[in-house]
Amino acid sequence: MNEEINKLVALQELDSEISGFDRNVRDRKQELADREQSIADKEESIAQLKEKITSLEQQKREAKAEHDDAQTRIKERQNKMMQVQTSREHQALLKEIEDSKRIIKEKEEQLLLLSEQLKINKGNIDELQNLCKGEKKLLTETNTKVEKEVKKLLSKRDGIEGKREQLSSDLRPNILKRYNLILKKRGGAGIVKIISGVCQGCFMTVPPQQFNEIRKGDKLHICPTCNRMLYFKEEQEETCDA
Numbered sequence: 001m002n003e004e005i006n007k008l009v010a011l012q013e014l015d016s017e018i019s020g021f022d023r024n025v026r027d028r029k030q031e032l033a034d035r036e037q038s039i040a041d042k043e044e045s046i047a048q049l050k051e052k053i054t055s056l057e058q059q060k061r062e063a064k065a066e067h068d069d070a071q072t073r074i075k076e077r078q079n080k081m082m083q084v085q086t087s088r089e090h091q092a093l094l095k096e097i098e099d100s101k102r103i104i105k106e107k108e109e110q111l112l113l114l115s116e117q118l119k120i121n122k123g124n125i126d127e128l129q130n131l132c133k134g135e136k137k138l139l140t141e142t143n144t145k146v147e148k149e150v151k152k153l154l155s156k157r158d159g160i161e162g163k164r165e166q167l168s169s170d171l172r173p174n175i176l177k178r179y180n181l182i183l184k185k186r187g188g189a190g191i192v193k194i195i196s197g198v199c200q201g202c203f204m205t206v207p208p209q210q211f212n213e214i215r216k217g218d219k220l221h222i223c224p225t226c227n228r229m230l231y232f233k234e235e236q237e238e239t240c241d242a
């Protein structure tokens with residue numbers, strides 16, 4: 001392989017390492033973002049449950065008031081009963097008492113149901129608050145850990161970036177420019193291996209004549225499909241030439 005191809009391959013190795021660090025840093029930060037989101041989602045659910053509880057408590061107060069009103073009404077009607085003269089008046093009072101008794105029964109059932117719902121919702125809040133507490137604690141710990149890890153990763157990355165600059169200054173500017181352009185356009189792979197005539201960047205076969213040329217390793221070749229630079233390394237495959 002000629003010297004320039006060798007250097008490009010070395011440069012690619014550094015670039016792959018750098019993008020590995022970038023991916024790592026991104027993943028770690030994503031992990032934090034996911035944890036924060038999970039806490040925010042739970043806090044949102046807690047807020048909604050609290051609103052629900054406020055509304056249930058309001059309904060409970062209303063039901064209780066109607067229940068008490070009905071009780072008062074019964075007492076009043078029972079007192080009136082002593083004074084009525086006609087059977088018609090008596091019947092009317094009895095009906096009012098019956099209606100009030102029915103309302104009391106309805107309201108008692110409603111109050112029981114509302115109390116159950118309140119209990120369930122309060123239980124859910126407790127559970128979510130507990131989870132939130134645990135997750136927040138874990139987030140703080142993870143934050144510190146990730147901060148340290150990212151710092152370490154970035155410092156290692158800086159070292160490699162330094163090596164990269166050094167190596168870059170050894171390459172002809174037009175070659176470096178082309179390599180950098182492909183690197184950017186083709187997902188971090190500027191120069192790739194060719195194995196058995198197949199470009200390892202796009203997995204398309206190059207024409208046999210070109211493959212033979214690439215195997216000689218004396219000139220830089222470009223994949224006709226993906227435009228990545230190609231190199232051949234003898235030890236990668238068994239000699240297929242007879």
Ligand SMILES: [Zn+2]
Nearest residue numbers: 199202223226
């Ligand atoms: Zn290709």
